[in-house]
Amino acid sequence: MVGALLGRQRPPTALLVAGVIVGLGAVLPAAYLFVVVGGDLGAALDEALTTDTALVVLRSLGLTAAVCLTAIAIALPLAWLTSRTDLPGRRIWATLAALPLVIPSYVGAYLIVAALGPSGMLQDALGVERLPSIYGFPGAWLALSLFTFPLVLLPVRATLQRLDPQLEEAARSMGRTPAETFRTVILPQLGPALAAGSLLVALYVMSDFGAVSIMRFESFTTEIYVQYRSSFDRTGAASLAAVLVLLMLVLLWLNGRVRRRQALYRSTPGTARPARPYALGPWRWPALAFCAAVVLVALVLPVGVLIYWASKGISAGAMSSELAGALAFNSLMTGAFAALAGGIAALIVAVLAARYSSPLSRWVERAGHAGYALPGVVVALGLVYFATRAAPGIYQTVGLLVFALTVHYLPLAIGPIATALGQVSPRVEEAARNLGRSQLTVFRTITAPLVRGGVFAGAALVFLHAIKELPATLILAPTGFETLATEIWEQTTFGFYEASAIPALVLVAIAAPPLYLLSERGTVTA
Amino acid sequence: MSAAVGEALAVRGLRKSFGTVEAVAGADFDVPAGTICALLGPSGCGKTTTLRLIAGLERADAGTIALGERELNGPGTFVPPERRRIGMVFQDYALFPHMDVAGNVGYGLGRNPDPDRVRKTLALVGLEAEAHRPVHELSGGQQQRVALARALAPTPDLILLDEPFSNLDASMRERLREEVRAILADSGVTALFVTHDQEEALSIADRVAVMRDGRIEQVGTPEEIYSRPATRWMAEFIGEIEVLPGEARGGRAHCVLGTLPADSGVEGPVDVLVRPESVAIGLHGPQGSPTATVVSRKFYGHDQLVELELSTGERLRSRRLGFPQWHPGDRVQVWIEGPADVLARDAG
Numbered sequence: 001m002v003g004a005l006l007g008r009q010r011p012p013t014a015l016l017v018a019g020v021i022v023g024l025g026a027v028l029p030a031a032y033l034f035v036v037v038g039g040d041l042g043a044a045l046d047e048a049l050t051t052d053t054a055l056v057v058l059r060s061l062g063l064t065a066a067v068c069l070t071a072i073a074i075a076l077p078l079a080w081l082t083s084r085t086d087l088p089g090r091r092i093w094a095t096l097a098a099l100p101l102v103i104p105s106y107v108g109a110y111l112i113v114a115a116l117g118p119s120g121m122l123q124d125a126l127g128v129e130r131l132p133s134i135y136g137f138p139g140a141w142l143a144l145s146l147f148t149f150p151l152v153l154l155p156v157r158a159t160l161q162r163l164d165p166q167l168e169e170a171a172r173s174m175g176r177t178p179a180e181t182f183r184t185v186i187l188p189q190l191g192p193a194l195a196a197g198s199l200l201v202a203l204y205v206m207s208d209f210g211a212v213s214i215m216r217f218e219s220f221t222t223e224i225y226v227q228y229r230s231s232f233d234r235t236g237a238a239s240l241a242a243v244l245v246l247l248m249l250v251l252l253w254l255n256g257r258v259r260r261r262q263a264l265y266r267s268t269p270g271t272a273r274p275a276r277p278y279a280l281g282p283w284r285w286p287a288l289a290f291c292a293a294v295v296l297v298a299l300v301l302p303v304g305v306l307i308y309w310a311s312k313g314i315s316a317g318a319m320s321s322e323l324a325g326a327l328a329f330n331s332l333m334t335g336a337f338a339a340l341a342g343g344i345a346a347l348i349v350a351v352l353a354a355r356y357s358s359p360l361s362r363w364v365e366r367a368g369h370a371g372y373a374l375p376g377v378v379v380a381l382g383l384v385y386f387a388t389r390a391a392p393g394i395y396q397t398v399g400l401l402v403f404a405l406t407v408h409y410l411p412l413a414i415g416p417i418a419t420a421l422g423q424v425s426p427r428v429e430e431a432a433r434n435l436g437r438s439q440l441t442v443f444r445t446i447t448a449p450l451v452r453g454g455v456f457a458g459a460a461l462v463f464l465h466a467i468k469e470l471p472a473t474l475i476l477a478p479t480g481f482e483t484l485a486t487e488i489w490e491q492t493t494f495g496f497y498e499a500s501a502i503p504a505l506v507l508v509a510i511a512a513p514p515l516y517l518l519s520e521r522g523t524v525t526a
Numbered sequence: 527m528s529a530a531v532g533e534a535l536a537v538r539g540l541r542k543s544f545g546t547v548e549a550v551a552g553a554d555f556d557v558p559a560g561t562i563c564a565l566l567g568p569s570g571c572g573k574t575t576t577l578r579l580i581a582g583l584e585r586a587d588a589g590t591i592a593l594g595e596r597e598l599n600g601p602g603t604f605v606p607p608e609r610r611r612i613g614m615v616f617q618d619y620a621l622f623p624h625m626d627v628a629g630n631v632g633y634g635l636g637r638n639p640d641p642d643r644v645r646k647t648l649a650l651v652g653l654e655a656e657a658h659r660p661v662h663e664l665s666g667g668q669q670q671r672v673a674l675a676r677a678l679a680p681t682p683d684l685i686l687l688d689e690p691f692s693n694l695d696a697s698m699r700e701r702l703r704e705e706v707r708a709i710l711a712d713s714g715v716t717a718l719f720v721t722h723d724q725e726e727a728l729s730i731a732d733r734v735a736v737m738r739d740g741r742i743e744q745v746g747t748p749e750e751i752y753s754r755p756a757t758r759w760m761a762e763f764i765g766e767i768e769v770l771p772g773e774a775r776g777g778r779a780h781c782v783l784g785t786l787p788a789d790s791g792v793e794g795p796v797d798v799l800v801r802p803e804s805v806a807i808g809l810h811g812p813q814g815s816p817t818a819t820v821v822s823r824k825f826y827g828h829d830q831l832v833e834l835e836l837s838t839g840e841r842l843r844s845r846r847l848g849f850p851q852w853h854p855g856d857r858v859q860v861w862i863e864g865p866a867d868v869l870a871r872d873a874g
Contacts, residue, residue: 427620430583431673433607434614435634436680445633449624 011356012439019352020360022345023367026407029382030245030374036238036385048239056240057247060219063140063212064205068198070145074294075152075197076190080182081287083160086277088284093291094157100298101150102512104468106210106489107504109143111302113214114309114497121305139215146298147211148204152197159193160186165276178278192258199255206248207375209471210485214492220244221377221471228381228475238385241378248373310505313498327503328510331483334398335467338405342466343459345406346413347451354421355429369411379408380475401476405466412465413458420454421447457518464515468507532716533594533683534559535580540589542575549575551740552589557684557733559594562710562717564727567737568763573720576737577686580718581614582607593683613677613685613715617692619669621661627672628657634680643679650709651675667698674706678713685710687719691726703730724764728752736760753865761799761867768805768842770798772868779868782816782836783861788868795871804864805844807832807852811859820856834860 011019037044047053081087082094100108115121116134123131134142163186171181209221220240227237280287313319346368353365371379383404387395394400424447432442470485477486484503491500535557542550549572557563565573578584580591582598582605591599593612598605613634622630631647632639648654651671656664661672670690677685690706691699707730710717721727727734728748735745743763744756755761758769772781774796779788781798783805788796807818818834821841825848832844832852844860852858 425618425620427616427618428622430581430607431614431616431620431676432622432633433583434581434610434612435676436608436611437633438606438608446622 009356009358011352011358011361015348015352015356016360018348019364022348022410023364025345025403026367026370026410028386029379029404029407030370031382032386032390033238033241033245033378033382036235037242040235043235044239044242047236048243053240053243056218056220056223057243059137059217060206060247063137063144063217063219064202066137066141067144067148067205068201070141071149071152071201072194072198074145074149075156076194078149078291078294079153079157079160081291083157084278085280085287086284087280087287087291093295094153096295096299097153097291098150099512099516100147100302102515103147103302103508104210104470104485104511105143105147105204105208106214106470106485106492107306107508108147108302109139109211109214110488110492110497110500110504111305112139112143112146113492114500115301115305117495119495120497121308135216137217140212140217140219143211143215144205144208146302148201149298151200151204152194155193155197156190159190163189195258196255199251199258203248203251203255203372206244206251207377209375209377210489214489220247221375224377224381225471225475228384234381234385237381241381244375245373245378248375252373306501306505306508309497309501313501316498318496318498319502324502324506327482327484327487328506330481331467331485331507332510334402334405334473334483335463337398337402338409338466339459339463341402341406342410342413342462343417343455345410346417346458346462347455349410349414350417350421351447354418355426365414368414371408372411374408376404376408376469376472377475379404380472384475396478398478398481401473401478401481404472404476405469406462408469408472409462409465412461416454416457416461417451418454420451420457424450460514461518464511464518468511531560531714532685533596535684535716535718536590536592537576537580538590538592540576540579540591541587542572542579542584543587548740550579550586553737553740553742555735555742555745557716557718559716560714561732562707562719562730563733563735564731565718565720565735565737566724566727567722567743569722571737572740573722573737574688577614577688577718577720580684581612581686582610611680611683613680613682615670615673615677615685615687615690617689619673619693621669621672621676623662626658626660627653627664630661630672631675631679634676647675647679650678650713652705666694667702670694670702671705674709678709678715682715684716684718687717689721690719691721691723699726706730728764736763738763753867755799755867758797758799758869761869766802766843766845768800768802770800770840770842771871772796772798774868774870782838782840784814786862786866786868792868792870797869797871799867799869800862801865802831802843802845804862804866805834805842806861806863807834807844807846807858809858811861815859815861818858818860820852820854820858822854823852825851834858836860 078093078097082090082097087093113120113134116131118131167185167189168181171185172178176184206220209225212219213222213225221244224237224240224244227240228234349364349368352361374382383400384395387400428450429442429446432446433439437445467483468485470489473483474486474489477483482490484507487503488500488507491497537553537555540550540553541548551572553572553576565576567573575584579586579599585604586599589599590597593610596605597603598610622633625633627648628641628644632641632644635643645654645657648657651674653668653671653675656668661669664672670693691703694702703726719731728751731748733745734748734751736743736751738759744751744760746754751760752764755764761767770781770783772779772795774780774788774792774794777788777790779786779792779796779798783798783800786798816836816838818836821833821835823833824831827848829845829847830852832846833841834844835841842860846852
């Protein structure tokens with residue numbers, strides 16, 4: 001029985017114990033959430049099965065659908081123009097268009113409010129009393145669409161570059177026009193990439209807290225937060241969170257199915273000639289205008305707005321450099337601890353999964369990915385329940401916050417480490433064993449040096465995402481412990497755009513460039 | 527290094543299953559000390575698993591493995607790989623990519639390897655000049671020799687080689703085979719290598735163990751394996767074979783190509799196994815040889831393969847030197863010239 005659980009290659013006991021601890025830690029927030037819901041199932045069902053919940057579900061799904069469609073509408077033409085046509089500067093357009101992804105959603109939302117909201121830049125410039133309100137659905141839709149469309153752009157563009165041009169040539173030789181060829185040959189092959197990209201957008205939108213809360217849009221995450229803050233009975237927040245987790249699981253399940261199907265569409269390997277770029281002719285002017293407009297709205301304007309308010313804030317002394325420094329220190333410190341813990345935990349999970357395949361190690365691997373299905377707000381809520389009921393000593397400590405960030409971003413670290421381990425043949429480790437070295441020595445002298453790059457990349461991803469995390473930090477940070485993210489959010493909620501700009505600029509300057517470089521190699525998630 | 531002499535390996539009743547598949551199903555064989563033995567078999571016959579069981583990289587379900595006086599594997603005994611004193615050369619070499627050549631070779635010599643020992647081992651494989659090059663810069667043949675030097679450096683009692691030449695191109699393979707054979711013979715180590723290439727097994731091994739479906743089918747010198755196959759499967763696995771039906775009586779076997787000596791125990795229906803190079807043809811054969819017609823001929827330069835149809839309608843092949851030329855339609859006489867094997871009909 002135990003033998004069957006442990007598989008063919010029995011792992012060292014210490015590694016196994018560490019792996020089980022990591023797995024249990026990763027599922028703790030979700031498990032505790034369901035314990036709370038299950039503990040009073042009647043009340044929880046009453047809370048969950050209300051018209052209010054139904055409205056929240058509808059609003060969240062509506063926003064998700066609208067953002068997905070907008071992201072496709074922006075990304076599909078952009079992907080085609082920058083990969084299959086003679087558009088001038090197409091590589092640069094593609095790079096610039098992918099950049100908005102590294103702007104945190106609440107910073108993006110803040111910049112839109114600071115530009116278009118009450119007493120924002122536009123109102124100042126026009127000198128009018130009132131503008132149509134940006135808050136609610138329009139603001140949330142605009143912010144999330146502008147900063148998530150690269151999630152569709154990247155896979156679709158990659159697929160377009162990989163498509164076998166001979167298929168198009170065959171269609172053209174059978175008398176189809178370019179437009180018909182696109183519709184009947186290219187578009188069907190893009191299906192999986194479009195679906196995969198939109199599902200990433202959907203996961204992002206469903207779990208986003210920053211943009212919707214700043215835009216005062218009542219979605220799942222904001223409702224959970226409001227219910228958590230406003231009542232002592234936390235069953236309401238827990239039941240909503242449980243419903244959200246179930247929706248996330250459905251999206252993840254769909255995502256897995258799409259990915260498997262994607263493999264079937266891959267074009268034949270080998271030496272396919274590069275496709276001849278489609279000559280745009282006079283159409284290149286509207287095409288250029290389209291690309292320029294996207295980059296202007298999603299990148300240049302936000303950065304311009306940020307610099308405008310930051311310079312105003314600095315000259316007005318809206319935030320002392322001591323305070324900015326303290327905020328940055330808090331963000332960097334929690335991020336660094338989460339990166340350290342995440343790097344070690346991910347290494348344990350990846351080694352178990354890659355080298356000691358067994359039912360138990362597969363469970364540890366799956367558990368390690370729990371953070372994918374759990375929005376930050378849910379992780380934090382689960383840990384609040386756990387700490388207040390089972391471990392009051394850790395409630396309101398930085399340690400609990402670091403734990404939440406580690407669990408939430410652990411999957412990001414497992415990816416690069418697993419890739420690095422996959423490139424090390426187990427034969428190399430066996431060769432070292434045969435040369436008279438113990439398992440531990442082999443890990444220290446062979447495996448560790450070979451996967452070091454992957455561990456650093458994984459830890460760096462955790463760090464960069466952790467320093468900009470908002471909802472879990474809002475909920476779990478000890479009273480008086482502010483970070484760059486919480487400060488931006490709070491100042492924006494109060495309408496102090498100058499004070500938000502300085503931490504936002506610091507955060508973007510620290511996190512965005514390395515995040516962009518790292519996401520070239522891996523995936524980007526909220 | 528040549529002073530070191532390897533230990534004899536003895537494998538008894540070795541078994542290993544993966545799920546419901548029995549990869550090694552009771553294998554028995556010996557490798558005498560200081561010899562080179564080939565474990566030959568078709569792919570999937572369990573030979574690599576056998577090697578990994580001997581190295582201690584897998585745990586056997588049953589059976590014993592002994593190296594000299596030491597029991598490595600047996601009921602209640604499992605010596606971990608790092609304490610077996612067995613070197614292994616992996617199919618894809620498994621060199622440590624973050625170390626240079628000397629680092630790889632010195633790895634098995636403890637934390638502070640003696641540089642002199644590393645240099646001598648590298649000299650043995652002719653790579654002294656490459657000591658400080660990163661391994662990925664080396665050619666396939668050089669990587670192979672680094673892998674061999676790395677395995678030999680700690681003077682193991684036994685060295686295992688898993689398909690050692692399969693990643694090399696044909697001309698390189700030929701040359702390296704000879705080199706590796708010489709290096710192994712010089713060092714006096716006992717060696718066991720796995721291969722699916724019979725030419726490789728027959729040309730460099732002192733002894734060959736042929737494996738089939740997890741069991742050892744036959745062990746012997748290359749000459750015995752080729753000329754005296756124990757079963758019909760063995761005969762068909764190694765080289766080309768013609769099987770002629772016959773009848774044995776009183777130590778003589780009769781078939782369409784004449785009468786041959788047979789083992790005294792064999793009586794009744796038999797298969798006469800004869801390799802095409804032992805099937806001779808000519809315009810005038812020995813008295814009483816049957817006649818045949820040349821049906822087709824394939825010319826290979828050094829030799830030619832002639833397909834014949836006997837007057838009784840049976841077909842068989844004859845491998846001859848390139849000349850004289852034979853042509854379809856030629857009438858010839860056929861006889862056996864060289865070894866032939868007589869097996870009772872039901873064997874293998």
